[in-house]
């Protein structure tokens with residue numbers, strides 16, 4: 166399928182930025198994407214024309230109620246759930262802490278929670294913090310040779326004392342996609358809840374919370390074209406209704422509102438809805454081309470309306486990014502002294518590619534790449550335990566993350582620059 170990258174690029178004003186007569190190449194999407202004009206417009210429109218707190222009886226407060234309800238509907242299509250299963254907050258880390266300290270109300274001393282070594286700290290720290298309450302944390306190891314979850318060890322850890330299993334859908338550090346449905350199957354067999362971190366996955370894969378069979382799923386909308394300040398949590402209704410959430414006595418007791426503490430970031434929530442509309446627009450733009458490709462068209466079977474458009478947008482973008490990621494991995498592997506970290510060929514992965522260059526620290530490599538207008542991230546990206554297990558905490562990883570607005574030309578620029586850095590040392 167031919168992806169119309171120019172149609173996408175022209176919607177992002179940030180891509181006009183230049184450094185020394187060359188356009189800047191944003192390869193930092195796992196840290197957050199750029200924002201399309203339609204999202205900027207939606208945020209400005211909210212702040213200029215509708216800005217108010219909620220649940221009042223004058224026009225702007227009523228408009229705010231409607232806009233937040235619209236955004237909730239839109240995010241429900243993004244996640245494939247009902248509107249009352251969509252919780253808004255500020256970011257994944259904060260929401261997961263709140264979730265952990267809500268779920269703990271129904272845990273007992275000696276109950277176990279399984280976390281993994283492949284996860285970002287945002288889906289480890291909140292659970293680890295429950296150790297103070299007598300909860301036992303079990304950590305499923307990562308297989309460092311393949312940068313994948315060690316499934317045999319994971320299966321051994323899940324037992325009748327397990328009450329919660331927390332794992333990510335995709336690793337923000339090395340791109341590995343993990344079979345969360347398989348984890349959910351194992352967890353549910355013993356009556357445990359499943360909490361999925363989809364922060365990195367959300368830019369790269371179709372989220373289907375029903376298909377994944379998870380109980381909670383979290384993501385942060387700035388990773389998929391929205392401004393900062395809006396975290397999104399799916400809470401399965403039948404489970405959410407039972408949870409004694411951390412909340413004020415003045416707060417609504419119904420789900421999803423029972424999980425939403427204090428005044429939210431209305432403009433960021435409006436922006437998150439507009440960001441999903443942007444993805445849907447990308448889907449509509451590519452619909453005919455997708456339908457002409459039997460493999461891709463199959464992913465739209467049985468879908469209609471906004472959900473179909475969102476899925477089409479995600480499928481089209483991934484069809485564009487995967488070959489670019491492949492090219493990047495193959496070319497980097499050819500460069501002497503460059504080591505690429507990530508799952509083996511053929512294993513599901515995102516187009517996020519991490520590597521080291523000779524003896525250079527990631528910080529130094531990214532500084533020099535930045536001077537060439539190539540914006541890549543360095544370090545452990547808060548996937549601290551994984552990078553520690555890889556033995557790379559001292560020097561860190563260099564991470565190139567692709568988004569739908571990246572081009573083959575930008576990938577070639579990265580390859581050429583890394584080649585130069587490998588020679589310069």
Ligand SMILES: Cc1ncc(COP(=O)(O)O)c(C=O)c1O
Nearest residue numbers: 256257258285287337364365385
């Ligand atoms: C996989 C993953 N999980 C969780 C987070 C935490 O997200 P936030 O900083 O929005 O809380 C990130 C952020 O980079 C991430 O990549």
